Amino acid sequence: MWEVMLPQDFSKLEVIGEGKTKIVRRMENPDLVLLEFKDAITALDGEKKDTLTGKGHINARISSFLFEFLSKEGVPTHYVSFIEPNYMVVRRLKMLPVEIVCRNIAAGSFTKKYPVKAGSRLKYPVVEYYLKDDLRHDPMMNEDHIVVLGILPSIEEVKEIKELTLKVNKSLSNFLDSKGITLVDFKLEFGKDKDGKICIGDEINGDSMRLWDKETGRVLDKDVYRQGKKLSEVLETYRECYKRIIGEEPKV
Ligand SMILES: Nc1ncnc2c1ncn2[C@@H]1O[C@H](COP(=O)(O)OP(=O)(O)OP(=O)(O)O)[C@@H](O)[C@H]1O
Numbered sequence: 001m002w003e004v005m006l007p008q009d010f011s012k013l014e015v016i017g018e019g020k021t022k023i024v025r026r027m028e029n030p031d032l033v034l035l036e037f038k039d040a041i042t043a044l045d046g047e048k049k050d051t052l053t054g055k056g057h058i059n060a061r062i063s064s065f066l067f068e069f070l071s072k073e074g075v076p077t078h079y080v081s082f083i084e085p086n087y088m089v090v091r092r093l094k095m096l097p098v099e100i101v102c103r104n105i106a107a108g109s110f111t112k113k114y115p116v117k118a119g120s121r122l123k124y125p126v127v128e129y130y131l132k133d134d135l136r137h138d139p140m141m142n143e144d145h146i147v148v149l150g151i152l153p154s155i156e157e158v159k160e161i162k163e164l165t166l167k168v169n170k171s172l173s174n175f176l177d178s179k180g181i182t183l184v185d186f187k188l189e190f191g192k193d194k195d196g197k198i199c200i201g202d203e204i205n206g207d208s209m210r211l212w213d214k215e216t217g218r219v220l221d222k223d224v225y226r227q228g229k230k231l232s233e234v235l236e237t238y239r240e241c242y243k244r245i246i247g248e249e250p251k252v
């Protein structure tokens with residue numbers, strides 16, 4: 001099916017899910033889904049929203065590139081293939097309603113909640129869990145909450161997610177460091193495939209990571225949008241992020 005289907009036909013595929021920045025479509029093979037990355041950019045739980053032409057391409061490509069890299073590092077992910085300009089074919093997962101955050105440097109909400117200096121390196125990477133629940137504003141959870149709320153059946157599986165997150169942190173930090181980028185923090189979403197195996201799903205790009213230039217501290221991620229910078233500057237930041245990670249100019 002994939003060989004004969006062109007991106008312009010994808011709109012005919014049934015939509016089975018849609019969030020703020022991606023559309024999930026059913027594919028002929030029931031074990032796969034198509035993720036379409038939109039040009040939308042949002043912040044503050046979706047209260048702030050704009051269109052940034054080309055962002056969908058940039059984020060789909062960066063996600064695909066980093067998932068491929070992580071697969072080679074032995075990390076189980078949902079990634080199957082990238083289709084120009086803004087599509088990713090992935091294995092269909094039953095997503096866990098949890099966001100796993102890993103922090104190397106104090107930034108964002110961490111510096112608002114805790115008495116810690118913004119920009120300071122933490123003694124060791126801190127892993128946090130948040131319940132994906134907009135009405136409750138994504139409350140932070142501990143490992144016991146994940147089991148007691150029935151999200152995972154045992155603490156062992158919670159530990160598995162934590163270990164995978166720390167492995168991703170090591171691999172991604174080293175890779176990005178070689179590109180002159182500091183991985184400040186990032187967010188992952190996990191799911192289970194049809195065999196019940198835990199895999200990383202969703203996306204990994206400048207929307208889900210904080211990235212600072214190693215030398216200058218320049219912000220290379222969505223924080224420029226959160227800070228209210230001009231949209232032209234926000235797009236330039238996404239383009240720069242692409243150039244650093246992929247090693248070529250984005251096609252936008
Ligand atoms: N491999 C996968 N299989 C099935 N669903 C997936 C997979 N990867 C990601 N998803 C889901 O696709 C949706 C992506 O949409 P998007 O990121 O735009 O959502 P969102 O606005 O962040 O909202 P939310 O994540 O709360 O649904 C998410 O619900 C995500 O959990």
Ligand SMILES: [Mg+2]
Pocket residue numbers: 019021202
């Ligand atoms: Mg999302």
